[in-house]
Amino acid sequence: MAKPSLKKTIMREQPHSERIHNFNEVPYGYSDEEAIAEANRCLQCKKPKCVEGCPVEIDIPGFIKEIAANNFTNSIRSMKSKNALPAICGRVCPQEVQCEELCTLKKMGEPVAIGRLERFVADWEAKTGKIEMPEISPATGKKVAVVGAGPAGLTVAADLALMGHKVTVFEALHEAGGVLVYGIPEFRLPKSIVRREVEYVQKLGVKLITSYIVGKLQTVDELLKEFGAIFIGTGAGLPWFMNIEGENYNGVYSANEYLTRSNLMKAYLFPEYDTPIVKGKNVATIGGGNVAMDCARTALRLGAAKSMLIYRRSKTEMPARIEEIEHAEAEGVEFYLLTLPIKYHADAQSWVREIECLKMALGESDASGRRKPVPIEGSNFRIPVDVAVVAIGNSPNPLIAATTPDLKVGKHGNIEIDAKPQERLLLYWRWAEEGLLLGQ
Amino acid sequence: MNRILRKEVLTSSIKLFEIETPLIAAKVLPGQFVVTIAADKGERIPLTVADANKGKGTITIIFQEVGKSTKLLGTLREGDEIPVVVGPLGKPSEIELFGTVVCIGGGVGIAPIYPIMKGLKSIGNKVISIIGAREKGLLILEQEIREQTDELYVTTDDGSYGRKGFVSDELKRLIGEGRKIDRVIAIGPSVMMKAVVEVTMPCNIKTIVSLNPIMVDGTGMCGACRVEVGGETRFACVDGPEFDGHLVNFELLSKRLSIYLKEEKEACQKEAVSCK
Numbered sequence: 001m002a003k004p005s006l007k008k009t010i011m012r013e014q015p016h017s018e019r020i021h022n023f024n025e026v027p028y029g030y031s032d033e034e035a036i037a038e039a040n041r042c043l044q045c046k047k048p049k050c051v052e053g054c055p056v057e058i059d060i061p062g063f064i065k066e067i068a069a070n071n072f073t074n075s076i077r078s079m080k081s082k083n084a085l086p087a088i089c090g091r092v093c094p095q096e097v098q099c100e101e102l103c104t105l106k107k108m109g110e111p112v113a114i115g116r117l118e119r120f121v122a123d124w125e126a127k128t129g130k131i132e133m134p135e136i137s138p139a140t141g142k143k144v145a146v147v148g149a150g151p152a153g154l155t156v157a158a159d160l161a162l163m164g165h166k167v168t169v170f171e172a173l174h175e176a177g178g179v180l181v182y183g184i185p186e187f188r189l190p191k192s193i194v195r196r197e198v199e200y201v202q203k204l205g206v207k208l209i210t211s212y213i214v215g216k217l218q219t220v221d222e223l224l225k226e227f228g229a230i231f232i233g234t235g236a237g238l239p240w241f242m243n244i245e246g247e248n249y250n251g252v253y254s255a256n257e258y259l260t261r262s263n264l265m266k267a268y269l270f271p272e273y274d275t276p277i278v279k280g281k282n283v284a285t286i287g288g289g290n291v292a293m294d295c296a297r298t299a300l301r302l303g304a305a306k307s308m309l310i311y312r313r314s315k316t317e318m319p320a321r322i323e324e325i326e327h328a329e330a331e332g333v334e335f336y337l338l339t340l341p342i343k344y345h346a347d348a349q350s351w352v353r354e355i356e357c358l359k360m361a362l363g364e365s366d367a368s369g370r371r372k373p374v375p376i377e378g379s380n381f382r383i384p385v386d387v388a389v390v391a392i393g394n395s396p397n398p399l400i401a402a403t404t405p406d407l408k409v410g411k412h413g414n415i416e417i418d419a420k421p422q423e424r425l426l427l428y429w430r431w432a433e434e435g436l437l438l439g440q
Numbered sequence: 441m442n443r444i445l446r447k448e449v450l451t452s453s454i455k456l457f458e459i460e461t462p463l464i465a466a467k468v469l470p471g472q473f474v475v476t477i478a479a480d481k482g483e484r485i486p487l488t489v490a491d492a493n494k495g496k497g498t499i500t501i502i503f504q505e506v507g508k509s510t511k512l513l514g515t516l517r518e519g520d521e522i523p524v525v526v527g528p529l530g531k532p533s534e535i536e537l538f539g540t541v542v543c544i545g546g547g548v549g550i551a552p553i554y555p556i557m558k559g560l561k562s563i564g565n566k567v568i569s570i571i572g573a574r575e576k577g578l579l580i581l582e583q584e585i586r587e588q589t590d591e592l593y594v595t596t597d598d599g600s601y602g603r604k605g606f607v608s609d610e611l612k613r614l615i616g617e618g619r620k621i622d623r624v625i626a627i628g629p630s631v632m633m634k635a636v637v638e639v640t641m642p643c644n645i646k647t648i649v650s651l652n653p654i655m656v657d658g659t660g661m662c663g664a665c666r667v668e669v670g671g672e673t674r675f676a677c678v679d680g681p682e683f684d685g686h687l688v689n690f691e692l693l694s695k696r697l698s699i700y701l702k703e704e705k706e707a708c709q710k711e712a713v714s715c716k
Binding site: 218239250261276 | 463464467477479481482483484508509512523524525526527528529656657659660661662663664666668673678692695696698699700703704706707710
């Protein structure tokens with residue numbers, strides 16, 4: 001066997017000058033030949049480390065081996081026995097800190113492009129138009145409710161359906177997908193792909209009910225009268241603000257609102273779609289995560305002359321995926337690093353016009369292991385803007401916790417369960433069957 | 441699902457739908473709202489529930505056609521299904537024994553005041569109602585409210601019906617007469633609620649208002665509906681929509697309500713519908 005290339009096979013993408021004017025997906029995906037070439041880089045390790053890095057334990061060398069052998073049907077079959085959402089995961093999973101992080105090739109150069117191959121084989125199957133259905137275990141007669149049709153809920157629903165359980169997914173919004181439809185932009189994850197994989201989950205026998213708010217229409221308590229177990233996958237839907245002066249001026253958005261308007265409600269197609277969005281000329285996004293990159297890149301596509309990103313630490317501390325940072329930079333997003341917004345200034349009509357910031361310096365390491373940013377006194381300066389997007393994170397939506405009195409909730413609104421992640425659902429189940437879940 | 445069983449045209453721009461939605465009807469309480477989408481590419485619009493019939497499995501919504509989305513909703517007919525009706529959302533009103541309560545509704549705000557008024561009356565409060573509109577032709581639910589309330593006062597801005605003036609003037613008159621009032625609840629345009637609050641503030645009468653900021657999801661996810669209450673930012677969709685009126689920053693509310701005026705005009709022009 002020839003020595004594998006130390007570089008990933010390049011995935012072609014839309015040129016930056018073009019893509020900032022449209023919402024089409026940026027990378028084109030591999031051709032058959034490119035996929036086979038990339039698959040051949042895999043060393044087929046006897047003890048594959050990559051699988052340990054995968055939350056759903058896909059047989060990674062297995063599906064890659066089938067691609068290398070030009071047997072795409074077997075490859076997707078193997079994939080789908082573990083993951084019902086490969087076209088989504090191949091695009092938006094942080095592979096560089098999961099499977100690819102542990103790839104043996106990474107010790108010598110670049111890891112195998114596992115994500116790109118996952119995406120390739122999923123798209124290949126969709127292109128054939130023949131979606132193969134996996135074998136579903138005999139019905140167990142058990143009913144499970146899944147709250148939230150985001151990536152977690154859909155994955156759990158598909159797995160349970162394959163095990164033969166009867167699953168109903170309750171979604172609060174009018175479309176299934178959670179962050180995949182309201183948060184991640186079209187240019188990173190086309191919504192037709194989300195719909196395709198949601199339909200696949202439904203074909204597994206999962207019943208999907210949209211516009212149904214658990215906690216309001218039925219409480220968890222009430223659902224437990226009908227269902228043997230409940231999976232709560234309501235995500236981190238409560239946006240944080242910085243609580244600085246002027247944050248409620250017109251033109252200041254939370255990332256959730258900005259992205260929900262653009263993605264879920266299709267405001268980028270206004271007025272064909274009815275939901276509007278303020279299309280600023282000078283847009284500043286505050287934050288350094290993937291969501292911040294999504295906002296900054298969305299602003300460009302909505303027609304901003306200048307899309308800026310304000311982050312209080314330096315680039316090395318940014319939580320966003322390197323790939324996303326590179327995409328944003330290539331598209332012309334201007335980075336204001338080591339910069340802390342302290343106040344918004346508005347015009348007489350209450351529209352935001354400037355963000356007052358402080359320059360920061362990096363001090364000692366903090367609890368997260370990153371160097372703590374310290375404000376430099378007197379370094380105040382102003383950045384002219386007409387739209388600002390606050391993308392500094394979210395905490396869990398409190399609705400379920402607020403209406404489920406016996407659920408243990410942590411200080412960030414997270415549900416606390418004393419079990420390892422892989423045991424949690426089982427535990428819920430046992431508690432439910434024993435009537436213990438709500439301390440009855 | 442979400443079938444319109446009854447449609448009534450209450451005024452030239454205000455319409456009533458009684459919608460078959462048994463799950464919401466079983467749970468909704470006075471003060472809560474639903475979010476609707478009227479068409480495939482439509483906006484999510486929040487509408488306060490004006491009535492519910494658990495037995496029949498229906499809720500009633502009353503809305504004013506002010507922009508493209510509400511106009512679109514208004515084109516639906518009896519027998520049609522509304523694509524999306526989700527709820528009940530928001531915190532319900534406090535329905536407790538307060539003593540004498542003045543319930544004030546202005547314009548289409550008379551609709552959400554109606555179930556609150558009924559609820560307060562049903563548990564033994566003395567309820568005085570004040571309703572008002574710009575002109576006689578725009579006044580809604582007068583008969584329904586008259587049947588429930590202990591006293592009713594009606595105002596119109598132009599004097600075409602009832603007393604000429606604003607609902608806040610009528611409240612001022614009652615207070616001036618030395619009437620004992622334990623609580624005021626006011627729902628209507630933000631200028632109206634602000635005027636009511638300015639009347640009750642000096643006499644320290646607890647005043648609840650229901651805020652109507654722009655919303656998207658209505659579940660606390662986006663923060664579009666940020667309002668300032670007592671100097672703190674709150675989300676009207678989950679922390680409200682009702683707040684202590686004495687603590688509300690109405691100026692901010694009015695300004696935030698104007699964010700999309702330009703876009704609203706553009707949408708209307710495209711549809712060639714006349715928007716107010």
